[in-house]
Amino acid sequence: KNQVEQSPQSLIILEGKNCTLQCNYTVSPFSNLRWYKQDTGRGPVSLTIMTFSENTKSNGRYTATLDADTKQSSLHITASQLSDSASYICVVSGGNNRLAFGKGNQVVVIP
Amino acid sequence: NAGVTQTPKFQVLKTGQSMTLQCAQDMNHEYMSWYRQDPGMGLRLIHYSVGAGITDQGEVPNGYNVSRSTTEDFPLRLLSAAPSQTSVYFCASSYSWRERGVEQFFGPGTRLTVL
Numbered sequence: 001k002n003q004v005e006q007s008p009q010s011l012i013i014l015e016g017k018n019c020t021l022q023c024n025y026t027v028s029p030f031s032n033l034r035w036y037k038q039d040t041g042r043g044p045v046s047l048t049i050m051t052f053s054e055n056t057k058s059n060g061r062y063t064a065t066l067d068a069d070t071k072q073s074s075l076h077i078t079a080s081q082l083s084d085s086a087s088y089i090c091v092v093s094g095g096n097n098r099l100a101f102g103k104g105n106q107v108v109v110i111p
Numbered sequence: 112n113a114g115v116t117q118t119p120k121f122q123v124l125k126t127g128q129s130m131t132l133q134c135a136q137d138m139n140h141e142y143m144s145w146y147r148q149d150p151g152m153g154l155r156l157i158h159y160s161v162g163a164g165i166t167d168q169g170e171v172p173n174g175y176n177v178s179r180s181t182t183e184d185f186p187l188r189l190l191s192a193a194p195s196q197t198s199v200y201f202c203a204s205s206y207s208w209r210e211r212g213v214e215q216f217f218g219p220g221t222r223l224t225v226l
Contacts, residue, residue, distance in 0.1 A: 002153070032213065041220070043115070043203075043219050046215075049214075089154070097208065097211070097212050101154045103152060103153045104153065
């Protein structure tokens with residue numbers, strides 16, 4: 001069973017609208033959680049990293065939240081742009097420095 | 112800095128052929144790794160290296176070999192390609208094994224098709 005589950009698998013949103021991506025994990029003990037953005041045909045690029053003590057972190061129009069008690073994280077995209085079309089990957093680092101990768105949320109922004 | 116570079120960007124092989132995927136980084140990172148990414152699946156670790164001369168297997172090592180003779184380079188070898196190895200391959204690096212959960216830099220990927 002995958003230790004990192006992301007939802008929705010894919011979504012289509014209108015340019016200018018907001019959207020929220022979910023990441024639920026079972027990795028324990030927990031060290032940190034990172035969101036990556038992967039444009040089509042490119043490698044993943046880090047957006048944010050959150051540790052146990054952090055519950056919100058922003059990077060421009062991207063805001064990540066973390067609830068370590070419920071083992072949930074979300075990535076909120078505000079005022080989406082066409083360039084936000086990408087796959088967003090949640091990666092959780094746990095005990096013994098293990099990394100668990102989610103399958104990604106595929107976002108398509110249409111004009 | 113160029114970061115993590117990979118060559119080639121695209122490759123088509125016939126079953127049974129061999130090839131080497133190249134990966135290089137100019138950040139003096141100790142830790143380097145290879146992942147494969149398949150549709151509907153997350154990134155899966157193939158092999159990794161915690162420093163020059165040290166390599167180890169990841170989650171899906173079968174059919175792949177690696178070596179690390181320098182800090183900068185970490186090539187991935189397919190000895191006898193199979194259609195199941197059709198995938199996109201990413202090389203990644205971080206300052207150290209321990210830092211890979213904190214900051215890991217990915218290359219642009221190599222798209223491999225095995226016929």
